[in-house]
Amino acid sequence: MRAYVIATGERIAPFGDPVHEIPIGDATLRETQDRLFAKFGLDVVRVDRIEDVPDDQDRIVTWDDVYFTRRVLKDFLERWNRARTVRLALPTDSTFYRQFSWYQDLDVVEGLAMYRFYGAPRGASLDDAEPLGVIYEERLVEVRVPHFVNERGIWVHPITSSICLHVRHWLHVLDANRLSVQVKWVDTIVGQPLWAAWALVRALLFRRGRMIWRVLSAANRFGRDVDVHPTARIEGAFLGDGVRVGAQALVRGSIIGANTVIEDRANVAYSTIGPDCFVSKYTLIYNSAVMAETNAGMSMQMCIAGRRAALTPRATPTDTLGGHAIKVRVGDDYLEVPHEVLGSCFGHDTFIGPDVYVAPGRELPNGLKLYPAPGRVLTKIPDTIDPSRSYVVRDGTIE
Numbered sequence: 395m396r397a398y399v400i401a402t403g404e405r406i407a408p409f410g411d412p413v414h415e416i417p418i419g420d421a422t423l424r425e426t427q428d429r430l431f432a433k434f435g436l437d438v439v440r441v442d443r444i445e446d447v448p449d450d451q452d453r454i455v456t457w458d459d460v461y462f463t464r465r466v467l468k469d470f471l472e473r474w475n476r477a478r479t480v481r482l483a484l485p486t487d488s489t490f491y492r493q494f495s496w497y498q499d500l501d502v503v504e505g506l507a508m509y510r511f512y513g514a515p516r517g518a519s520l521d522d523a524e525p526l527g528v529i530y531e532e533r534l535v536e537v538r539v540p541h542f543v544n545e546r547g548i549w550v551h552p553i554t555s556s557i558c559l560h561v562r563h564w565l566h567v568l569d570a571n572r573l574s575v576q577v578k579w580v581d582t583i584v585g586q587p588l589w590a591a592w593a594l595v596r597a598l599l600f601r602r603g604r605m606i607w608r609v610l611s612a613a614n615r616f617g618r619d620v621d622v623h624p625t626a627r628i629e630g631a632f633l634g635d636g637v638r639v640g641a642q643a644l645v646r647g648s649i650i651g652a653n654t655v656i657e658d659r660a661n662v663a664y665s666t667i668g669p670d671c672f673v674s675k676y677t678l679i680y681n682s683a684v685m686a687e688t689n690a691g692m693s694m695q696m697c698i699a700g701r702r703a704a705l706t707p708r709a710t711p712t713d714t715l716g717g718h719a720i721k722v723r724v725g726d727d728y729l730e731v732p733h734e735v736l737g738s739c740f741g742h743d744t745f746i747g748p749d750v751y752v753a754p755g756r757e758l759p760n761g762l763k764l765y766p767a768p769g770r771v772l773t774k775i776p777d778t779i780d781p782s783r784s785y786v787v788r789d790g791t792i793e
Contacts (some may be wrong), residue, residue, distance in 0.1 A: 418567070455708075483528070631649070690705050704746070
């Protein structure tokens with residue numbers, strides 16, 4: 395059987411990249427689709443239009459902006475009886491749907507949200523497809539947050555590998571990358587049960603602390619030539635070839651690309667970092683996605699940065715409006731998002747200097763360079779300075 399993938403022509407702003415070239419986890423969206431279809435013996439055929447999909451055989455039909463996981467593809471193929479046309483569907487009463495259905499353009503039927511992923515028998519069209527709900531399970535994790543973020547004082551995140559997303563906006567790219575870490579862990583455990591069992595044994599016998607920390611410290615996957623300082627802490631992370639981690643750094647629940655350097659005392663948690671990046675000393679990267687060759691020096695939460703961005707220390711992407719809705723740009727409009735915390739999107743080749751503040755949900759175009767106001771930077775030093783006086787910096791000099 396064949397899987398037909400239809401080109402959308404979508405480009406993700408502000409990056410300008412075709413959606414199928416967008417990195418999610420440690421692969422592009424196209425590579426992820428191709429790898430999963432091949433895993434289940436499906437030949438992938440990419441076409442430009444839906445009219446180019448023949449109906450002379452049973453077939454899977456989707457689009458190049460659809461991110462899906464091994465779990466949903468497996469369940470879909472097992473539950474589809476090949477006698478009717480169906481669409482992959484997830485339950486609307488799930489926390490995943492409530493948090494990740496923004497700007498997805500989903501059809502909802504009887505409590506099931508249908509995505510652009512079809513199974514059609516020979517001779518049938520896609521027009522009257524019925525929802526096919528895949529097996530869905532999620533475990534909710536509650537994280538304490540300040541009360542000014544929300545009145546509940548907690549943030550809830552669903553742990554699941556039954557995921558489908560239409561990737562049409564930079565926020566979808568950020569969400570898919572955040573989810574990709576837990577998906578990669580589930581696929582690793584399922585695909586390598588002997589390694590998973592040995593990691594559990596090592597956690598029980600050779601680690602200290604609460605069970606969760608013992609397991610996380612034992613459950614890491616390292617590539618070749620990885621150098622981790624003895625005082626660094628690596629927990630539940632994937633480190634690519636040639637990664638360097640400095641003294642007293644923390645890497646938790648993250649995917650780190652090849653040849654990336656994480657300097658002393660940096661903190662990277664629940665994030666994806668592309669290859670050849672540089673994470674500076676004392677930097678915090680939390681729930682974020684950083685593309686290749688980026689210099690990440692500023693602390694960020696719920697942010698995404700494009701390739702070759704230079705984000706300097708003391709630049710600040712703010713990420714909450716204290717209980718007010720955050721909006722992001724969609725075309726010429728600004729739409730509210732369901733996230734109570736959201737940082738910024740930095741395009742390819744951006745440079746953000748010190749003392750630059752960015753409002754939540756803003757997207758900065760490729761190549762933008764921002765510097766602090768010149769008047770706040772001391773550039774002229776008077777010849778005579780009275781040490782008994784106090785001075786201020788104004789218009790680039792001391793007064």
